Amino acid sequence: MPTTRHGLPGTTLERHIMDRQPDAPQATGELTRLLQQLNLAAKIIGSRVSRAGLAGMLGLTGDVNVQGERVQKLDEYANQTIVRVIEAGGYCCVMGSEEVAEPIPIPDPYPKGRYVLQFDPLDGSGNIDINASIGTIFSIHRRKSPAGEAGVLSDLLQPGRDIVAAGYIVYGSSNMFVYSAGDGVHGFTYDPGVGEFFLSHNDIRIPERGSTYSINEGNYHKWTPEVRRWVDWVKRADEGKKAYSLRYIGAMVADLHRTLLRGGIFAYPADLKNTHGKLRLLYEASPMAFVIEHAGGAASTGTGRVLDVEPTALHQRTPVFIGSKLDVEDAVRVMG
Ligand code: AHG
Ligand code: MN
Ligand code: MN
Numbered sequence: 001m002p003t004t005r006h007g008l009p010g011t012t013l014e015r016h017i018m019d020r021q022p023d024a025p026q027a028t029g030e031l032t033r034l035l036q037q038l039n040l041a042a043k044i045i046g047s048r049v050s051r052a053g054l055a056g057m058l059g060l061t062g063d064v065n066v067q068g069e070r071v072q073k074l075d076e077y078a079n080q081t082i083v084r085v086i087e088a089g090g091y092c093c094v095m096g097s098e099e100v101a102e103p104i105p106i107p108d109p110y111p112k113g114r115y116v117l118q119f120d121p122l123d124g125s126g127n128i129d130i131n132a133s134i135g136t137i138f139s140i141h142r143r144k145s146p147a148g149e150a151g152v153l154s155d156l157l158q159p160g161r162d163i164v165a166a167g168y169i170v171y172g173s174s175n176m177f178v179y180s181a182g183d184g185v186h187g188f189t190y191d192p193g194v195g196e197f198f199l200s201h202n203d204i205r206i207p208e209r210g211s212t213y214s215i216n217e218g219n220y221h222k223w224t225p226e227v228r229r230w231v232d233w234v235k236r237a238d239e240g241k242k243a244y245s246l247r248y249i250g251a252m253v254a255d256l257h258r259t260l261l262r263g264g265i266f267a268y269p270a271d272l273k274n275t276h277g278k279l280r281l282l283y284e285a286s287p288m289a290f291v292i293e294h295a296g297g298a299a300s301t302g303t304g305r306v307l308d309v310e311p312t313a314l315h316q317r318t319p320v321f322i323g324s325k326l327d328v329e330d331a332v333r334v335m336g
Contacts, residue, residue, distance in 0.1 A: 013197035022181030066101040078121035094151025120283040124251020133172035135253025139287035160286030160307035206297040210263025222271035265323035277319035298328040
């Protein structure tokens with residue numbers, strides 16, 4: 001996969017980012033280099049994920065994070081890796097992480113750059129100890145505060161429609177880096193022998209409609225009647241509509257990676273326990289919505305476009321219905 005038909009090297013992620021100059025027309029090259037730093041962070045985290053069992057990285061740190069969840073060692077490792085790589089890089093003025101309560105400043109003497117990075121360092125942490133797929137999610141905005149100074153909270157509280165680039169890395173049977181800088185969605189598969197991500201999925205388009213729904217159906221009795229109505233409807237053959245199959249890995253990145261390639265819908269609605277849904281707007285829902293929309297799909301909160309939600313708090317949650325355009329439209333329509 002990483003080589004051409006003749007066995008010659010294919011396009012590396014590094015080369016792809018450089019050739020596309022995602023920050024054109026300003027073309028300072030800063031966004032390009034920030035994406036390259038994320039490429040490096042992805043390699044470091046991916047390498048540690050694949051050796052986790054050997055490196056004593058399985059299990060819990062004993063801490064509880066800002067979301068009230070028990071922190072896995074790999075969550076902490078992935079978080080620290082991204083912070084260290086990016087803070088020294090010079091292109092960000094502030095960062096936001098699912099694992100950190102407050103905005104993450106860029107310490108002196110590092111320069112405060114033009115961009116703002118938000119990330120979920122390790123998504124699907126519950127899968128770490130069972131060798132199932134996990135991921136990293138990121139999004140990049142331009143700063144709003146004055147150039148050269150430290151970034152502030154309002155730099156982080158920007159709607160998804162203003163994202164300039166977003167993507168995810170899935171650590172699975174192979175590792176993949178998938179990103180969009182507003183010019184299509186492109187996927188790169190890691191070749192561990194070479195130590196590079198190579199272009200394997202150029203200009204990914206999500207099918208208009210799929211045949212699977214992806215949701216934690218164990219929450220059925222905590223859902224609203226509207227959500228139950230849609231799930232009852234989606235899995236039933238009806239008036240020319242086929243019955244959908246259920247697929248649920250339990251890591252948003254992995255469930256949405258499948259949805260991106262195969263079509264279908266992934267949802268995490270609000271329920272009695274998670275009254276605003278479970279997934280975090282800034283670290284999970286918005287970046288994935290940006291990728292899926294740029295591949296031709298859709299992402300709704302159930303009442304509006306995910307990318308149009310105006311964030312008011314760093315760790316705010318949102319319901320999500322995301323995937324193939326027609327499947328998301330159906331969900332919104334059936335829920336009424
Ligand atoms: P994280 O590991 O970053 O906290 O995210 C887990 C999220 C998401 O990846 C997944 O879709 C969802 O939690 C699964 O939740 P349930 O276990 O409630 O189904
Ligand atoms: Mn997550
Ligand atoms: Mn996480």
